[in-house]
Amino acid sequence: MQLRKKTLEAVRLNSAHKKKEFSCGEKALDDYLKTQAGQDQKRNVAVCFVLAEDDGTIKGYYTLASDNINRENIPEARRKAMPYKNLPVVLLGRLARxxxxxxxxxxxxxxxxxxxxTMTISKTIGIMAVVVDPLHEKAAAFYEKFGFVKLRDTNRMFMAMETIRDAFKGDDKGEREKQ
Structure with a gap:
């Protein structure tokens, strides 16, 4: 008999999710999920996606929002090809497990x-990159391991959409399996 693994899926935060039980060890990230994430969604400021058990226990979450970055902060090689002072990006505002x-x-x-x-969104609107604001050096090292690079004159990091697209060529979102 062959057992099928359950496909993982992140969904928008909703009232069935057990926010109060979530603890990642970073007070700011815990508090955001428990007190602010729902309000941000209602106000269309950010969307919170959660990975949860069937009983609503949240394994982890991330938020996405629109943002922009100054062209002068991106690496010179990319800067030359960008015609505008402010460039459209998606902000990966929070990520916690x-x-x-x-x-x-x-x-x-x-x-x-x-x-x-973000790749899906980029098929509908212009997005130049994904930007993160790491809380500390450990978080920055996590993002750097996946290819994010520091923006000039800021603590922010970014990954260009072309890099993201190249990383997922031939990959189907539906093929993710349960860890």
């Missing part, structure tokens, strides 16, 4: 899902 799921690669899965969501 519950401590109960440490060692399961859920952080990696959430990042990949966020990048794939």
């Amino acid at each position: 519950d401590q109960r799921y440490k060692g399961t690669d859920i952080g990696h899965w959430l990042l990949v899902d966020a990048l794939k969501q």
